[in-house]
Amino acid sequence: MSTPYLEFLRTELAPGLMEGLWTSLVVIVPSACLGAFIGVVAGVLRVYGPRPLQRLTEAYVSLFRGTPLVVQVFFWYFALPYISIGGHSIVLDAVPASILAFGLCSGAYQSEYIRGGLNSIKRGQIRAALALGMTTRQAVQSVVLPQAFRRALPGCGNEIIYLIKYSSLASIITVNELTGMATTIAKNSWRNIEVFCTLGAYYLVLVTLATWLLHLLEDALGVPGFERHKS
Amino acid sequence: MAVELETTPVLEARALGKTLGGNRVLDAVSLALPKGCVKVLIGPSGAGKSTLLQCLNFLIPPDSGTISLEGREVNAKSKRELCALRQQVGMIFQDFNLFDHLSALENVRVALMKVKGMSKLDAGELALAELARVGLADKAALYPANLSGGQKQRVAIARALAMDPKVMLLDEPTSALDPELIGEVLAVIRDLAQNGMTMIMATHQISFSASLADEFLFMEKGRVIEAGSPAELLRRDSGSRTKAFCAKISELTGEADDMGGECKV
Numbered sequence A: 001m002s003t004p005y006l007e008f009l010r011t012e013l014a015p016g017l018m019e020g021l022w023t024s025l026v027v028i029v030p031s032a033c034l035g036a037f038i039g040v041v042a043g044v045l046r047v048y049g050p051r052p053l054q055r056l057t058e059a060y061v062s063l064f065r066g067t068p069l070v071v072q073v074f075f076w077y078f079a080l081p082y083i084s085i086g087g088h089s090i091v092l093d094a095v096p097a098s099i100l101a102f103g104l105c106s107g108a109y110q111s112e113y114i115r116g117g118l119n120s121i122k123r124g125q126i127r128a129a130l131a132l133g134m135t136t137r138q139a140v141q142s143v144v145l146p147q148a149f150r151r152a153l154p155g156c157g158n159e160i161i162y163l164i165k166y167s168s169l170a171s172i173i174t175v176n177e178l179t180g181m182a183t184t185i186a187k188n189s190w191r192n193i194e195v196f197c198t199l200g201a202y203y204l205v206l207v208t209l210a211t212w213l214l215h216l217l218e219d220a221l222g223v224p225g226f227e228r229h230k231s
Numbered sequence B: 001m002a003v004e005l006e007t008t009p010v011l012e013a014r015a016l017g018k019t020l021g022g023n024r025v026l027d028a029v030s031l032a033l034p035k036g037c038v039k040v041l042i043g044p045s046g047a048g049k050s051t052l053l054q055c056l057n058f059l060i061p062p063d064s065g066t067i068s069l070e071g072r073e074v075n076a077k078s079k080r081e082l083c084a085l086r087q088q089v090g091m092i093f094q095d096f097n098l099f100d101h102l103s104a105l106e107n108v109r110v111a112l113m114k115v116k117g118m119s120k121l122d123a124g125e126l127a128l129a130e131l132a133r134v135g136l137a138d139k140a141a142l143y144p145a146n147l148s149g150g151q152k153q154r155v156a157i158a159r160a161l162a163m164d165p166k167v168m169l170l171d172e173p174t175s176a177l178d179p180e181l182i183g184e185v186l187a188v189i190r191d192l193a194q195n196g197m198t199m200i201m202a203t204h205q206i207s208f209s210a211s212l213a214d215e216f217l218f219m220e221k222g223r224v225i226e227a228g229s230p231a232e233l234l235r236r237d238s239g240s241r242t243k244a245f246c247a248k249i250s251e252l253t254g255e256a257d258d259m260g261g262e263c264k265v
């Protein structure tokens, strides 16, 4: 006769998942930041960059949106060490490899939202900024980007929610984050239903928390004409 | 007038040419704006009025010709010179082009800080004074989404004036406004003209502009084909293209046929 669920949760499952949760955050937070940074840079380059850079960033986006994330994760972890340039090769640990894979993939999607946001700002406002004596760079920085960012925020937020969920893929390259820990516990305890349902609840709480934080951010940045559309 | 110095125009364009999409949009247009003068550009749609105004501050770089500010020719290749020129040449657009994420005050303040390097405090004070000048001191905290068209255009005017320009370019400043809002904007423009601002304005407000313009420039197909004082060009027997064009407009808008200078605003 096995122990009751609550007892199992308290003594085994929760401590294990807590450790996994911590590792998950170590993967999610840096890759979300990396993704947002890449997204903004790539998005701006795609709209305002010189031709060759536009091409380059478009190729990057097609490549990372067009291949399965698992393949990308495998590439950074298993294939990268075999690529040697001048006798040097790069070997990434599982956690940095996951962060790189998620950050690059997320950045490709983020740049789509940023690009859409940038394109939604009427050219007239840029002309007005230039007419006041601003440089193109100043106009983009203080007129276009703040508006594009607000327009892109809901989409970018969604992307971060996806990132939280697909961070579970790190478990297949041996990162003991939430899903990795849960799998191990399930194997040892044979209590699959309880373990995976609890795991699901953990993700649900993470996603709910992230959604709430994003709404706070949207409200903080909201000005008339840029409000969050409350459903 | 006798002294050479005084006759140097604030802004002078010589033989501006521009081809867009195979069209000769500007064909050797020259004009000079002496200090304190008000010139009005009229002409049918597609004549090249907007293109001319935007060439004057290089928002559209002309293909040929030169532009001089206070007698000094602007080097179009120098980004620094272009920014310097644009600081001294204010521009008002038909569709206002306020920065949508900034309040009225911030709209006026932002270029003072970014371009002129003023402190936030000083820029804010000046911005408030400029808003007061166009009668919007009490609307400083409102965002464009909450301003009427007339108020938006007045904020845009305050934003341009705050840079302390030597000349203003106005491209149909009232064309996007509901009729009942036109008056408040025209009143601000009249005030500016009476305070000696050098201006060139494209407009279809014939009777209003006739009352304050020193010169009408009639444009068609990329050329200025008639130029003269409003009274001269609009005289009943002048037989000018300007007169015929204005008669057509007034027929459409229901303005009185006699446009000899009175203003009905």
Ligand SMILES: Nc1ncnc2c1ncn2[C@@H]1O[C@H](COP(=O)(O)OP(=O)(O)OP(=O)(O)O)[C@@H](O)[C@H]1O
Residues within 6 Å of the ligand: B020, B021, B022, B023, B025, B043, B044, B045, B046, B047, B048, B049, B050, B051, B052
């Ligand atoms: N980017 C462009 N490519 C090709 N043709 C253009 C372009 N921009 C303007 N044109 C053409 O140039 C001509 C002049 O346009 P412009 O906007 O200067 O006229 P306008 O006198 O201001 O007219 P309106 O009274 O309608 O504002 C028009 O025939 C227009 O079709």
Ligand SMILES: [Mg+2]
Residues within 6 Å of the ligand: B049, B050, B051, B171, B172
């Ligand atoms: Mg026009």
